[in-house]
Amino acid sequence: DQQVKQNSPSLSVQEGRISILNCDYTNSMFDYFLWYKKYPAEGPTFLISISSIKDKNEDGRFTVFLNKSAKHLSLHIVPSQPGDSAVYFCAATRTSYGKLTFGQGTILTVHP
Amino acid sequence: NAGVMQNPRHLVRRRGQEARLRCSPMKGHSHVYWYRQLPEEGLKFMVYLQKENIIDESGMPKERFSAEFPKEGPSILRIQQVVRGDSAAYFCASSPPGQAINGELFFGEGSRLTVL
Numbered sequence: 579d580q581q582v583k584q585n586s587p588s589l590s591v592q593e594g595r596i597s598i599l600n601c602d603y604t605n606s607m608f609d610y611f612l613w614y615k616k617y618p619a620e621g622p623t624f625l626i627s628i629s630s631i632k633d634k635n636e637d638g639r640f641t642v643f644l645n646k647s648a649k650h651l652s653l654h655i656v657p658s659q660p661g662d663s664a665v666y667f668c669a670a671t672r673t674s675y676g677k678l679t680f681g682q683g684t685i686l687t688v689h690p
Numbered sequence: 691n692a693g694v695m696q697n698p699r700h701l702v703r704r705r706g707q708e709a710r711l712r713c714s715p716m717k718g719h720s721h722v723y724w725y726r727q728l729p730e731e732g733l734k735f736m737v738y739l740q741k742e743n744i745i746d747e748s749g750m751p752k753e754r755f756s757a758e759f760p761k762e763g764p765s766i767l768r769i770q771q772v773v774r775g776d777s778a779a780y781f782c783a784s785s786p787p788g789q790a791i792n793g794e795l796f797f798g799e800g801s802r803l804t805v806l
Binding site for chain 1: 732792794799
């Protein structure tokens with residue numbers, strides 16, 4: 579039962595343009611959503627998060643949007659940079675601790 | 691300020707052997723999590739521990755897997771009688787004590803287990 583899904587295995591974007599990564603979830607009990615970034619042979623690093631009581635959270639070039647009625651969230655990166663090339667994981671939780679349900683990941687490639 | 695330290699980074703075992711993976715959390719962190727990533731999949735929660743206590747082990751397979759976080763020393767994830775399906779990357783993460791952290795974890799670089 580895949581409760582968090584990232585349906586695009588990969589995304590290719592030109593440097594300077596916007597990258598949009600999407601994520602869908604099925605469990606309406608999730609109340610906190612996160613994005614993690616992962617480089618090869620490294621562990622995931624926390625990027626940005628959003629509480630279910632909000633619909634948008636922004637941090638520099640990164641913005642996360644949450645549409646609760648559609649059970650959908652997205653990560654926007656503007657402008658995209660080659661160093662953003664990595665695997666991006668969407669995650670969700672309904673606990674106050676670190677028990678996360680991850681999506682399968684989307685490989686983002688930003689071309690110079 | 692060292693991050694989460696995992697060792698070994700790579701471990702090769704034959705079927706039926708035991709695998710022990712170690713994790714030292716970030717300085718000041720007393721909560722440890724273990725996640726497993728199978729090939730082409732996302733990370734899956736296994737267990738959440740505090741010093742000398744298992745808080746949530748709902749993601750641990752019922753047999754052959756165990757985890758501990760003793761008062762002194764690193765957290766250990768132990769897999770007995772390994773099978774080929776145990777081949778995966780095992781990630782440890784930590785968080786500070788006290789407040790709710792809502793999933794904002796600090797991950798180690800992972801231990802890659804290969805079972806021949």
